[in-house]
Amino acid sequence: MSMTVRVVNRMQQRLEDFARQLSGTWAIEITLPARGGQGPTNADLVEYLKDGDRDFLAVTNEMRTAAIRVFKRSAVALIRHHRADLTPAFDGIGEGVLSHIVQRFRRSGSAGPPDVPMRALSTEYARRKGHSRIGVLSGRLRLAFGDARVQTRRR
Amino acid sequence: MPPPVAGMLAGALRRRIGMPRSRVRVGVTEETFGGLVEMSLRADGTITTTGIGGNRRLPPPSTPAGAGGGIGGFRLGAVRVREAAVGELASPLTRILTRRPLRELHTDPMEASRVADLRGYALVREVDFATGVAQQHREADFLRRILGQAVPEAGERAAPEMPDVAQEAQRFATSMRFAVSVPGRHYSGLANEELLTILAGQGRDFLADTSELRVHVREKIEDALGTDWNEREARDIAADAVREWIVQRFERQGVDVDLAPLNDVYRRWKSRSRYSTMIGIKTGALLGAVKRAAVRVS
Numbered sequence: 264m265s266m267t268v269r270v271v272n273r274m275q276q277r278l279e280d281f282a283r284q285l286s287g288t289w290a291i292e293i294t295l296p297a298r299g300g301q302g303p304t305n306a307d308l309v310e311y312l313k314d315g316d317r318d319f320l321a322v323t324n325e326m327r328t329a330a331i332r333v334f335k336r337s338a339v340a341l342i343r344h345h346r347a348d349l350t351p352a353f354d355g356i357g358e359g360v361l362s363h364i365v366q367r368f369r370r371s372g373s374a375g376p377p378d379v380p381m382r383a384l385s386t387e388y389a390r391r392k393g394h395s396r397i398g399v400l401s402g403r404l405r406l407a408f409g410d411a412r413v414q415t416r417r418r
Numbered sequence: 419m420p421p422p423v424a425g426m427l428a429g430a431l432r433r434r435i436g437m438p439r440s441r442v443r444v445g446v447t448e449e450t451f452g453g454l455v456e457m458s459l460r461a462d463g464t465i466t467t468t469g470i471g472g473n474r475r476l477p478p479p480s481t482p483a484g485a486g487g488g489i490g491g492f493r494l495g496a497v498r499v500r501e502a503a504v505g506e507l508a509s510p511l512t513r514i515l516t517r518r519p520l521r522e523l524h525t526d527p528m529e530a531s532r533v534a535d536l537r538g539y540a541l542v543r544e545v546d547f548a549t550g551v552a553q554q555h556r557e558a559d560f561l562r563r564i565l566g567q568a569v570p571e572a573g574e575r576a577a578p579e580m581p582d583v584a585q586e587a588q589r590f591a592t593s594m595r596f597a598v599s600v601p602g603r604h605y606s607g608l609a610n611e612e613l614l615t616i617l618a619g620q621g622r623d624f625l626a627d628t629s630e631l632r633v634h635v636r637e638k639i640e641d642a643l644g645t646d647w648n649e650r651e652a653r654d655i656a657a658d659a660v661r662e663w664i665v666q667r668f669e670r671q672g673v674d675v676d677l678a679p680l681n682d683v684y685r686r687w688k689s690r691s692r693y694s695t696m697i698g699i700k701t702g703a704l705l706g707a708v709k710r711a712a713v714r715v716s
Contacts, residue, residue: 286491293499306501320497327494336584360497369630372672373696386685394676411499418495 281338281349289330290418291360295407305407317381317397319367325378326363333359357415361408368405371398584640586647591636594653596660598625600704600711610707621678622698624667624708630674635659657713668698668705 295305303311312319337355341348367376373395375381381397389395398404600610608616614625638659639652667673677697680688685695693700 283491288493288495290495291497293497295499295501297501304501306499309499320499322494322497326497327492330494331492356494360494364497366630366633370673372667372670373677374670377666377670377673386682389679390682393679394672395679396672396676 281352285334285353288418289356290416291357292414292416293357293361293364293408294412294414296410305404308404312398315382317375318379319364319376319398321379323378326360329363329366330356330359333362353415354413357413361411361413365405365408368398368408371396373397583643583647587636587639587643587652590639590649590652590656591632594632594635594656595716596627596656597714598660598664598711599714600707602707604707605701605703610704613704614708617698621676623675624664624698626675628674631660631663634663638662653715656715660713660715661709661711664711665705665709668696668708671696 295309297304309319333355334352335355337352337358338349341352367379370376371381373383373389375397383389384392384395384397392400600614602610604610604613606613617624618626635656639655642655643651663673667675667677671677679685680695680697688695688700694702699705
């Protein structure tokens with residue numbers, strides 16, 4: 264058995280052991296930067312969109328997959344660096360979720376992001392915006408998510 | 419071969435911004451998100467990067483359906499947002515802006531699990547948020563300055579070479595060229611490709627080459643290839659991924675490109691005539707042709 268295969272097997276075993284600790288429900292809290300000035304806050308805008316059946320925070324299989332993908336990468340990186348404590352990899356869950364939400368804003372079309380179908384904008388509003396992408400106007404809300412901080416907690 | 423210095427860099431940044439060690443990682447860009455990279459400083463002073471990447475075959479595929487990402491028992495509860503209190507996120511954040519291409523790298527505790535891909539950056543602009551002072555450095559100088567302050571951490575050793583699909587997929591997706599060939603003639607009399615060119619001229623560029631498209635290609639390759647890199651297979655997967663993405667632009671009306679809206683008169687006419695009122699779709703003939711398009715990736 265080659266050195267590489269042995270290392271991969273060892274990593275696999277350790278990652279499998281570690282992955283078992285993932286069982287349970289994880290709650291994610293995202294802290295958005297303050298928008299400044301008057302008017303609705305970033306959090307208000309997200310809630311407003313949600314109330315209009317345009318929930319950019321919706322939990323979908325794609326979001327779960329994104330979270331797990333980052334978790335795995337974090338864990339693999341820690342294992343490769345011979346770190347005894349792998350708990351920082353759990354932060355990867357929140358990071359994956361946050362990144363997925365940013366991607367939703369980036370990929371949002373007139374029917375919303377690929378994994379969350381949304382009600383189309385009214386024709387009048389789309390004309391005023393100049394396009395019909397949902398959740399995208401100045402781009403500030405997406406940038407706010409890009410600058411956000413995320414906390415991952417087991418519930 | 420000098421030891422990997424990603425940890426040293428992270429350590430230096432931790433000390434630099436005064437954060438507890440368990441909370442700090444190095445850098446991120448949205449575009450490079452997901453590509454874990456370790457950096458090495460060679461004897462001649464050049465900095466090289468090596469992908470680390472996740473192992474797609476881990477853990478074993480004995481996962482209940484819907485558990486997400488192939489790990490059993492994992493559930494994602496509610497995702498909530500809140501507004502930061504004044505100053506909460508402002509310090510001690512150093513934002514590093516880079517040129518070629520324009521991307522942002524953060525050195526911030528929130529960036530857990532995200533590691534910077536620094537390849538290709540010539541200049542680094544560092545903004546100290548506390549003072550607002552911006553400085554521009556050559557990337558290599560900037561890294562050397564940080565690394566110069568770093569002390570290797572205990573237990574950090576060179577990792578063995580491993581097959582790294584993530585790194586290869588990233589390289590492939592950013593450097594690939596693709597050509598989409600939509601054969602056949604539209605019922606309007608135009609060739610399908612002519613029609614797509616006309617649409618592009620109207621601000622409806624369904625075949626646009628965007629970073630989102632390339633991210634999609636990278637993810638598809640990573641997901642499909644597992645741990646074994648195969649260039650030929652990657653090309654086939656990339657071709658399918660490009661076609662799939664373009665089809666999504668029709669079906670989801672944009673996704674990553676802005677489509678100029680139809681004018682009112684035409685939209686009403688389409689609606690009255692019982693055609694689809696979606697942009698680029700009337701009878702669906704063009705979309706059908708796009709779904710059969712040949713995508714050549716090199």
